[in-house]
Amino acid sequence: MRFRCRTAVGLAALLALGACQRGAPPATAKPRVALVLKTLNSPFFIDMQKGATAAAEKQGLDLVVQAAEREVDVDKQMQIIENLVQTGVKALLVTPSGSREVVPAIAKANAAGIPVVILDTKVDPAAAAEAGIKTVTFVGSDNLEGGRLAGQQMVQVTGGRAKVAVLEGIPGHETGDSRLKGFKEAIAKSPGIAIVASQPANWERDLGFNVFQNMLQAHPEIDAVFACNDMMALGAVEAIAVAGKLGRIKVIGFDAVDDARKAIASGAMVASVAQFPGEMGRVAVESAARILKNETVPDDQRVRIELVTAATLAPPAAGAARP
Amino acid sequence: MSLASLKRQGRELGTLGGLLALGLLLTALTPHFLTVSNLLNVMEQTSINAVIAVGMTFVILSGGIDLSVGSLVALSGVVMASALHAGAPIPVALLAGLLTGAFCGLVNGSLVTLGRLPPFIATLGMMSVARGAALLFTDGRPVSGFDASFRSLATGRVLLVPVPVLITLAVYAVAHLVLTRTRFGRYVYAIGGNEEASRLSGVPVRFHKTMVYALSGLVSGLAAAVLTARLNSAQPIAGMMYELDAIAATVIGGTSLLGGQGRVSGTLIGALIMGVLRNGLNLLGISSFLQQVVIGLVIVGAVLFDSLLKTGERR
């Protein structure tokens, strides 16, 4: 039974050490705020992180950035939020992986008295109301407006006549739903434009490729694509290249990531809607700083949105429109 | 106590020692780790993986593998959630979810025993079928919003202890008794240790193997209930990669992938190691990329430790 004794001694030592540690002061004097992203493996969120980090430095905040391994893993995101609540951060900035699924996690932050700033994806209003949760502000692009911009551009480049394929994001996501809604509103005025296929490709580039390739098999007449983000749009571009129809099918994406800008410059895509994630990160951190100083912030802050086309890209250098 | 059982205890105490050492390290590194609320928080977060891993432990002990558990979590979850939305009373909805899991597990088991498919293939197929069924069933959209009594499965507290933790403890207590005290448990070890000898000894091998997969499906359904209540939403894309977490917990806990050796108590410790690790890395604000590296190293390290221990015995 020697093993047991040793374990017991170890446990006692652990408890003793824990007791000593409890009184220790926190490591830094700067107020600590946390940014929880959907994921860190997309340029969009990396830009957001950069903007937030720069702003935090200016505001004198200690910023912790965490993300789940996979964008769709809502329970992992919830665990991260729970864990951060345990560390007693002064504010939480969250990009929800699921509009409804994030609600219980926010409720826990509320219960601990931690103010919550939402970025990029809105919390489902019904679920929020039902759980009685409070968020201080929403910082994001106007996705509905972005979708309208994309739709108007579609009408313009196709001259009001097109068979359109749509690549949706993960079903149930507010961002994707709003973009598509805006897009449909804008094309509704042009009866010559018809959506012949619409399927989710989960925001991913390789799924965008496969799904669009299949669509093209079923509807060879497709001559335009709207993808709810650039990753899926770029996947579609590759499928178009394989089919030898590059340039003949007009592709419009969303986010205006670097690869998409290159594709627009080369003519493989016609347009994308630029969001400014770095800007979102900055505004969110600044909001958090103001909350900590007991100042009020507006409850809905929209970051500008812009259509990127070959024309807007041409005169100045490629990155000029970016924050 | 015999040498052999002492050695087995040694392996388990080694895992427990690893967990305690990890706790000790985190206690030293951050003041937020060793608090009652954080420890309950970790246990609550671990509960879903831990419950699934019980089923996985049974399957692996019997010499198989179950890759479908993550998809079964999704399918059972959406079935349960849809039943609730259709106005079914909570016990009926729960039962519907549990039976969905158990039924799919039964199909897995039958494919393995009657269809003579390798477990890897049978459950790989089910992984895809169940995921697709969940997406079809919900049209790809989450089913969300339940009343408080259902959500108390995740949000409730009994004497401060979260209900998911109580469920986990109850599942482990029952699983431990089943494995150590019942004929069923004995047969699981015997089949995993030597299937042919068991068959020749009159053990109904097919029946028990089938039941092991059904059990794995059943606990996946239970995990789905907790997850759905926790998120107030059942997603058809929930539970992706959960099978790998469950296998990792089982293996870290000292169960041999070859079958016949291992215990559920080890699996619980394995699941806790993974949970504490993720929690601690979050508390310390360590980059999420580095977290994946660390978790991978721990899985490999635990099994390496095991194999070194065995080599040590032979030399």
Add this chain to the structure above:
Amino acid sequence: MRGIRKSFPGVVALDGVSLEVRAGEVHVLLGENGAGKSTLMKILSGALAKDDGEILLGGEPVSIPGPREAHERGIRIIYQELNLVPHLSVAENIALGREPGRLGWVDRRAQDHEARQRLGRLGVEIDPRAPVGELGVARQQMVEVAKALEGEPRIIVMDEPTSALTTTEIHELFATIERLTARGVAVVYISHRMEEVTRIGHRVTVLRDGRHVTTRAISEVTVAELVKLMAGREVTEHFPRRRTPPGEEVLRAEGLSRAGVLHDVSFTLRRGEVLGVAGLMGAGRTELARVLAGADRPDAGRVLVQGRPLAARGPKDAIERGLALLPEDRKTQGLVLGLSVRANVALPSLPRLAKLGVVDEAGESELAQRQTDDLRIRTTGLAQLVGQLSGGNQQKVVLGKWLAADVDVLLMDEPTRGIDVAAKVEIYELMNRLTAQGKAILMISSELPEVLGMSDRILVLARGRVAAELQARGATQEQVLAAALGQAS
């Protein structure tokens, strides 16, 4: 090898053992199971590290930290379980790990040539291109030997090389061994079969309990002496069968057939009787036992237990009717090596020991304890893992498990294979006790003296048919062999 010491946790496996082997001789290594033969050879071949002592090769002290170094020094070992890849050809197996050729390309012609040459040196003719899996066990053994001839072998260790061979095949192997020794290779030969030892060996070393007992020239000792040296005591009677008058009939087979292996086999078995089943390899003996035990289904014919037909849907039904199989291969079919003695003994009795599915542990321990006491199974306790027991004790666990389940008929397939002499006698004594209690035994054996010595009646099978049924008393080895070869007696 001088003063070799090796201990495992809790056991001293070798306690200062010395062994001297001369070039060109066949040195027989004898000892009961657990005497340390295998451990000693594993140290020689680098599979195990020694704790103490030294190894000298050609008078020079050498260190052998691993199998690779042993190989480089000309030490080869052929294990009882052959280590060949069945889907590769003979030549590929012989060359495995040392393929001729350059830049990753295998020179197939050189490989085949080498294989043909080495097989030629052994005096056997095997097509180097044939897949090893299609060869008989004896031919596979030759391939192993040819593989061992890589480079300049100085010592070849053979661990029970004849256990799966027929008489003619053994002749072939012995001729090969003589060719090897004629070329100056030393052969260390491990076997339990006394008649082989005296036929092939030059000198013999006996080990007992990890100690060196003696090294003598074979010509100077008798088999009886060797047995006594191995056991450390007088083992008087080889086959102590005490016959009891047979009682009522318990088992009857009528016209059992199974495609390709059994044709119209009928016999009866009565209480208190030992029915020996003899025959060559492939005569259908094991297949018969498996059909009786419900492990395989017959295509035609039926089995009656105490006059009532057995609905053999599986082993479970046969067990319920009192039939139990002690399989030829204990480790893969008879036991769960990773489980305790207690759990193994109780395995078939669990339905009886469990109430509402919960195992009555006290009852289980009592049951297992009774069997270990009764059969004198040597363990460190009921919790000891079966995999850690010696072959004889493992066989007793298999027996104990069926006695605990209270069966009437024991189908014993090679009950003493791989068991040392003293343990064999214990198994024989147990058979006597069981038949005296009214149990019936069907015993399959490849050792004719055993069949003649322990049976009451003998059933001889040849190519799946009953070739003869003899009274054991008065029967001779020649009679049985003649029937087994399919010659009219």
